[in-house]
Amino acid sequence: MKKYDVYGIGNALVDIEVQVQPQFFEELKIHKGVMTLIEQKRQKEILSKINGQALKKASGGSAANSMLTIAQFGGNSYYACKVADDDLGDFFHADLLRGGVETNGSIIRDKGDTGTCLVMVTPDADRTMNTYLGITEHFGIKELEEDVLRNSEFIYIEGYLLAQQTGRKAISEALKMAQKYNLKKVLSFSDPFIVSSYEKEMKDIIDHGMDLIFCNEDEAKMFAGTNDTKTASDKLKHFTKNFVITLGAEGSLIYDGEEQRYYKIEGHKINAVDTTGAGDVYAGAFIYAITHQYSTYAAGRLASLSSAKVVSRYGPRLTQAEVCAAIREVPKS
Numbered sequence: 001m002k003k004y005d006v007y008g009i010g011n012a013l014v015d016i017e018v019q020v021q022p023q024f025f026e027e028l029k030i031h032k033g034v035m036t037l038i039e040q041k042r043q044k045e046i047l048s049k050i051n052g053q054a055l056k057k058a059s060g061g062s063a064a065n066s067m068l069t070i071a072q073f074g075g076n077s078y079y080a081c082k083v084a085d086d087d088l089g090d091f092f093h094a095d096l097l098r099g100g101v102e103t104n105g106s107i108i109r110d111k112g113d114t115g116t117c118l119v120m121v122t123p124d125a126d127r128t129m130n131t132y133l134g135i136t137e138h139f140g141i142k143e144l145e146e147d148v149l150r151n152s153e154f155i156y157i158e159g160y161l162l163a164q165q166t167g168r169k170a171i172s173e174a175l176k177m178a179q180k181y182n183l184k185k186v187l188s189f190s191d192p193f194i195v196s197s198y199e200k201e202m203k204d205i206i207d208h209g210m211d212l213i214f215c216n217e218d219e220a221k222m223f224a225g226t227n228d229t230k231t232a233s234d235k236l237k238h239f240t241k242n243f244v245i246t247l248g249a250e251g252s253l254i255y256d257g258e259e260q261r262y263y264k265i266e267g268h269k270i271n272a273v274d275t276t277g278a279g280d281v282y283a284g285a286f287i288y289a290i291t292h293q294y295s296t297y298a299a300g301r302l303a304s305l306s307s308a309k310v311v312s313r314y315g316p317r318l319t320q321a322e323v324c325a326a327i328r329e330v331p332k333s
Contacts, residue, residue: 009155
């Protein structure tokens with residue numbers, strides 16, 4: 001048996017979360033509901049306009065949130081990332097370890113700025129992210145650890161890495177290692193911006209052979225070049241053995257390539273407050289489940305329930321009480 005269920009690679013960002021009103025975006029010309037890469041100067045400008053409202057801080061980045069979710073459920077996850085030798089880097093590293101995720105952050109770090117993501121949540125529960133990548137922009141091959149990867153069952157790749165040249169090289173090298181050691185390969189599309197801006201690069205990565213893809217409905221339709229979810233799902237079957245399309249309040253659609261069948265997972269009626277981390281928690285709970293003897297259908301149910309719990313309040317993390325409740329509620333079969 002291998003030591004780790006999942007070896008994740010992705011951006012290392014300290015999330016700074018704040019509640020804002022929609023007019024705030026108009027005033028500062030911010031694109032609502034999407035992730036936008038910005039420079040540090042611009043991020044400081046936005047922060048200065050928030051007028052001292054309470055800001056939450058947590059280690060983040062999409063794949064990091066998924067690895068933390070796996071650990072919360074009792075799985076063994078590892079996160080390969082790049083943080084700087086600064087206070088935020090210390091915070092990120094310590095926060096991952098507190099969450100039960102092992103990481104390469106204890107290795108000697110380079111000078112620079114640890115990346116930050118300003119997460120702005122509006123009353124409609126939507127989240128808008130303005131991201132300063134900092135040193136994580138240079139995440140590359142040297143951050144990969146072959147011995148750790150060899151001792152993992154799955155590799156989980158964050159699509160956001162496709163926005164960086166060194167990130168694309170790291171993905172390619174990591175997939176070669178995964179092939180060498182027979183890991184199952186998982187890709188998260190991450191964001192419509194990534195799908196639309198890096199379509200060729202994404203398809204090049206997928207050509208390595210994917211065992212599982214996570215995407216939301218907009219990302220799936222954008223990738224397939226269609227406005228129809230069924231057409232998009234039919235096309236995705238040509239690119240991966242299994243996939244999950246999250247459908248927001250409508251639940252999710254799972255394709256099981258082994259059984260060659262779809263599972264429609266119903267959503268949960270909840271009062272959504274903050275959708276930050278919903279997809280990340282879904283992916284983490286789903287991967288935990290399929291690495292711990294849950295059926296595909298049960299994995300979808302556990303993931304759907306977990307993502308519903310996390311959007312019912314602020315923040316991208318489940319509480320341990322919520323994790324225990326989800327495990328009690330969803331049987332493995």
